[in-house]
Amino acid sequence: MAIEKMALVNIIGRFEDLDETLMRCCDSGCFHIEPAFKNEANSTVRLLNEKNPFGVPLKEFASLASEMDIKLTEAPGTRFKGWTAEQFCELSDNIDGEIEEKSKEKQRLAKEVSELEGAVLQVDHLRGMNNDFSKIFACKHTACRVGRMPADNLAKLQYYDQTFFFVPFETTKDFCWGMYFCAEGDKELIDSIFRSMFFERIRIPDYVTGNTDEALKKLESQIKEKKAQIEALDKEISQLAKKHDQTVLEAYTALKKRYDIFELRRKVGAVKEKFYIKGFVPKKNADKFSEGFKDMDEVEVVLLPADADANITPPTVLKNGWFTRPFGMLVEMYGLPKYNGFNPTAFVAITYTILFGIMFGDLGQGFLLFLLGFLISKKINKPAGGMVTRCGLSSMVFGTLYGSVFGFEELLDPVFENFGVDFLPLKIFKQSTFILLTAVGIGIFLILVSMLINIGIGFKEKNYEKAIFGCNGIAGLVFYASVCVGVVCTMMLKIEVMSLPFKIFLIVIPLICIFCRVPFSIAMKYKKWRLSEDEEDMTIGGFIVENFFEMFEFLLSYVSNTMSFLRVGGFVLSHAGMMMVVMTLMDMTASAGKPVTLIIGNLFVMAMEGMIVAIQIIRLEFYEIFSRFYESDGKAFEPMSVSFDTEVNV
Incomplete structure (x- = not known):
């Protein structure tokens, strides 16, 4: 298996054709765009960095879809081709104008329903009070407070010798709901006493009248009425959504495409009155891609080898x-x-x-x-x-x-x-030793194949340290294979192969090559002995110590990788x-x-x-x-x- 061959594409044209050019690049489905310039040589060469005008109308249409409960998906259509951002905004305002009043009315009713439901929760705990709310709160010489406090604090009220009395309406495991009365002149003192017992006051809305049963009936009736109005508005908005859904989807699709393509302008270069686009296409699609611009007389497409520009790295497929x-x-x-x-x-x-x-x-x-x-x-x-x-x-x-x-x-x-x-x-259990030894043998084979692949890659890149002298190069391959053969022959086959020449040429010399891999590879590359920049300041002792520990790491990796x-x-x-x-x-x-x-x-x-x-x-x-x-x-x-x-x- 290989890597897909690429072709470098340079596109040059007039600014009037920029949007259409980017659109066609996008429609091709095979164009990988790159920044046109990485190092700007002078002021006449620059990358475009303009504010995207399609962002605002795009958000407006997304908001419209949310209000009308339209699921945004790609919709085919060409009626909005060539529209400007201003035209999209005008269309959005026209559609929004039809539903804005209904949406505001729906929000107002929803808020009122929420308030009424909150009032129901409050009044529901006061079912024990049979008097009219308006009459109680209208008293001039008596102050009253409605609320709740922890149920454990109810018994503590008897210890206060003050001019107030508390009427409980409902008591649960945690709270006691009720009302206390006191003289108007003592309300500040009494309020502080109840606050110390964590009394939470509940403020009854002005529109709650009558006793608790009457108030609950009125509130529930009002909630039902307003919910019916909300349902009617939902139907009207739904009808408007059916009327405009295709328009919204097509406009959103066209806008999103224009928005994303305009964003790509940030990678487009400007040279005087011309735009400059650079990118890659798979070589097999290069001719078809180029043919897509033949009808644009002022746009020139140039196909080059993938490595023609040293400043750009071709992508990988x-x-x-x-x-x-x-x-x-x-x-x-x-x-x-x-x-x-x-x-x-x-x-x-x-x-x-x-x-x-x-x-x-x-x-x-x-x-x-x-x-x-x-x-x-x-x-x-x-x-x-x-x-x-x-x-x-x-x-x-x-x-x-x-x-x-x-x-x-x-x-x-x-x-x-x-x-x-x-x-x-x-x-398996009768041949467990054979299975374990076979597993190690598979590991040795895969490691050797990996080394051979590394050697091939190293020679292709002309990296001699990697291919010849590295721990995974020829030196490492000879050393690792020799040790494996020596161990198998000596310990399992009872064949003595570890002779002195075997040890010197197949074990010691490869180890020396790995130890001195950097200077050896430099000498081979430049045909003479020279130090790299990192080694010029290194002493002989430092070189030996550093490479000794690296050698130890390499040897340890051979063992651990095999046993793995x-x-x-x-x-x-x-x-x-x-x-x-x-x-x-x-x-x-x-x-x-x-x-x-x-x-x-x-x-x-x-x-x-x-x-x-x-x-x-x-x-x-x-x-x-x-x-x-x-x-x-x-x-x-x-x-x-x-x-x-x-x-x-x-």
């Missing part, structure tokens, strides 16, 4: 096949490679799929994963579903090799016997162990409950271990494999487009 395409999301999660770099998606797709099958091998569970991935790709997320389907197929393949079907380890034994295959299926692949074998054993627990629980369950135990156990293992295995393989990919060759310093390809949302910053 991963070019993947059917099988590898879903795994591009993992690569993008780590970071995109730079343009003309190495696309590792195919490597990730193959290794991830195989490792998942090894670690989660079960024919039945793999089939369920395959079905689940198919549903996810159709209903939720296509790349994620594609990954799950491929992992499910791999799980089915390795589950067949293990002879495991929903945890039944002997179910496929007769099948292999009929075919005369006596070394299959693999009995033991988790592959560990999860094979873990999966088999968890299914053994499920089978044991099923045997302990009554006959009627066996199917339920089997189903729940399999679903639990699939959910928990499947997720853990997926995460652990991502860790292996990112830390043990990617770290050896991958540089995620690429720039994403972002073609010009319009986002039809309501978030507008003016």
Whole structure:
């Protein structure tokens, strides 16, 4: 798999054609715009930085849609093509004028309903009072207060020898609602007493008259009447919405497109009376893109190689096949490679799929994963579903090799016997040592392949330190492979290969190359020995100490990265162990409950271990494999487009 080839596009034209040019770039769906100038040489060269005139009408139409309960979506139509911001504002004012009066009336009624409902809550607690509110509050020589206080404080009133009396109406666990009376001249003293007992005064509105029952009936009647008026206004506003909904949607669509395109002017350059646009298109779309401007005589489109401008880095588009395409999301999660770099998606797709099958091998569970991935790709997320389907197929393949079907380890034994295959299926617990050693062997193989990829990338970039002398270059490859061969031959095959020449040429010399990788690579590049700027001030002792600790880190990483692949074998054993627990629980369950135990156990293992295995393989990919060759310093390809949302910053 490779990276999509790009073409650099320069567009020059008159300012009268700027908006139409940007519109066509956006409609092409394949133009990635870049700032026209990064280093302005003189005052005649500048980037446009104008205030967007379409922001205000865009917000007005979004507000109109909210008032009329219209869901904003993209609507096709051309009747607003070429409209100015002033024309859109005028249209918005005309539509708003029809609903403004009704909206204000609705807001006024809603406020009154809220006040009336608040009054109902207050009066409802005073049901014990049968006198007319207006008569009580009209007393000249007596002051009265209505409210509530904590129920615990009700008993404390008997300790006050003052000229007041309290009438409770309703008492709950927490509060007591009531009214106290006192002489007009004593009200300040009595008010302070009740405030000390946390009395909260309730002010009865002036429009509440009669006793509590009469007041509640009047309030409820008024609430009902006003709600009916609100419903009538809603119907009228709804009719207006039906009348104007298509106009609002088409105007909003046209405005949003004009707004987003005008925002792109910030990347457009101005040179005297001409505009200058710079960007990238995929090379396969370059000719079609250029043809889209043939009818614009004053607009010139120039296609150049992607690396024609040293000040601009071409964006990266991963070019993947059917099988590898879903795994591009993992690569993008780590970071995109730079343009003309190495696309590792195919490597990730193959290794991830195989490792998942090894670690989660079960024919039945793999089939369920395959079905689940198919549903996810159709209903939720296509790349994620594609990954799950491929992992499910791999799980089915390795589950067949293990002879495991929903945890039944002997179910496929007769099948292999009929075919005369006596070394299959693999009995995991009987061959645990073989599985763990195989896992380490897989790790060694993947690390060596990663080093080979790094060497190829290094030579392509003419980076000799990376390709030859680095810990993941030729020196590191020879050292790591030699140590692995020496350990396997000596400890497992009982073959003595660690002779003195073997140690000197395949272990010691590669270590020296890694230790002196910087000066060696400089000498190879410039054909003579010279120090880099960072090393000119470094002493010999400092150089030795620094590289000694780096060498120690490299050697430690070789060991830790290799041993990290033991988790592959560990999860094979873990999966088999968890299914053994499920089978044991099923045997302990009554006959009627066996199917339920089997189903729940399999679903639990699939959910928990499947997720853990997926995460652990991502860790292996990112830390043990990617770290050896991958540089995620690429720039994403972002073609010009319009986002039809309501978030507008003016």
